[in-house]
Amino acid sequence: EIVLTQSPGTLSLSPGERATLSCRASQTVSSTYLAWYQQKPGQAPRLLIYGASSRATGIPDRFSGSGSGTDFTLTISRLEPEDFAVYYCQQYVSSPQTFGQGTKLEIK
Amino acid sequence: EVQLVQSGAEVKKPGESLKISCKGSGYTFTNYWIGWVRQMPGKGLEWMGIIHPGDSETRYSPSFQGQVTISADKSISTAYLQWSSLKASDTAMYYCARHRTTSSWNPPYYWGQGTLVTVSS
Numbered sequence: 001e002i003v004l005t006q007s008p009g010t011l012s013l014s015p016g017e018r019a020t021l022s023c024r025a026s027q028t029v030s031s032t033y034l035a036w037y038q039q040k041p042g043q044a045p046r047l048l049i050y051g052a053s054s055r056a057t058g059i060p061d062r063f064s065g066s067g068s069g070t071d072f073t074l075t076i077s078r079l080e081p082e083d084f085a086v087y088y089c090q091q092y093v094s095s096p097q098t099f100g101q102g103t104k105l106e107i108k
Numbered sequence: 109e110v111q112l113v114q115s116g117a118e119v120k121k122p123g124e125s126l127k128i129s130c131k132g133s134g135y136t137f138t139n140y141w142i143g144w145v146r147q148m149p150g151k152g153l154e155w156m157g158i159i160h161p162g163d164s165e166t167r168y169s170p171s172f173q174g175q176v177t178i179s180a181d182k183s184i185s186t187a188y189l190q191w192s193s194l195k196a197s198d199t200a201m202y203y204c205a206r207h208r209t210t211s212s213w214n215p216p217y218y219w220g221q222g223t224l225v226t227v228s229s
Contacts (some may be wrong), residue, residue: 001170033213035215037153039153044203044205044219044220044221044222045145045153045203045205045216045219046219047208047215047216047217050208050214050215050217056208056217086152088152088153090153090155090215092213092214092215093213095167095169096155096157096167096168096169096170096171097143097155097158098155099145099152099153099154099155100152101152102152102153
């Protein structure tokens with residue numbers, strides 16, 4: 001089973017700042033098979049990024065994904081108030097398709 | 109418009125059985141994998157398994173294999189998650205989600221609204 005470790009656990013930033021979230025895999029994950037989700041309280045997760053760097057339909061271009069091998073990054077270029085939420089990475093290259101434990105992005 | 113509509117919240121006692129549902133619409137149900145994801149109170153997302161409604165091929169996470177059963181009835185475009193004997197530790201929100209494309213090696217894209225299962229004596 002591939003274990004995904006996200007850091008930091010909590011990130012405190014202000015609107016307008018840049019956010020950088022990390023996801024590290026316990027073994028190599030083809031970039032084709034790495035996704036990022038956003039989840040707000042009381043809501044289902046929303047797919048932001050798939051294939052490590054492709055934005056899902058309707059996702060603003062301030063969200064970008066990068067990385068390869070075992071290290072992946074989600075970057076939010078300029079934080080908007082609605083971006084404060086929990087973010088998860090997921091690998092879907094092998095079964096079970098595991099999630100990271102999440103990074104909470106909170107308002108500073 | 110693709111939609112996944114899940115059954116309502118459930119309150120059960122330990123040892124009872126339960127089957128929750130996820131009805132798909134707005135697409136060809138038999139072509140896309142549907143998965144189930146658990147979220148325990150205040151915790152993260154856990155991938156439980158997936159099913160292909162077209163042929164009922166199913167894949168489970170080892171953590172959930174033998175603990176739950178995933179099934180689908182393509183005649184009514186509905187996927188199911190069931191337990192034969194609930195435990196208090198099954199208390200969680202359960203989401204169904206359809207994959208982005210017809211491949212199983214794709215992320216969940218369309219999500220149901222979630223079904224809250226509470227198991228308490």
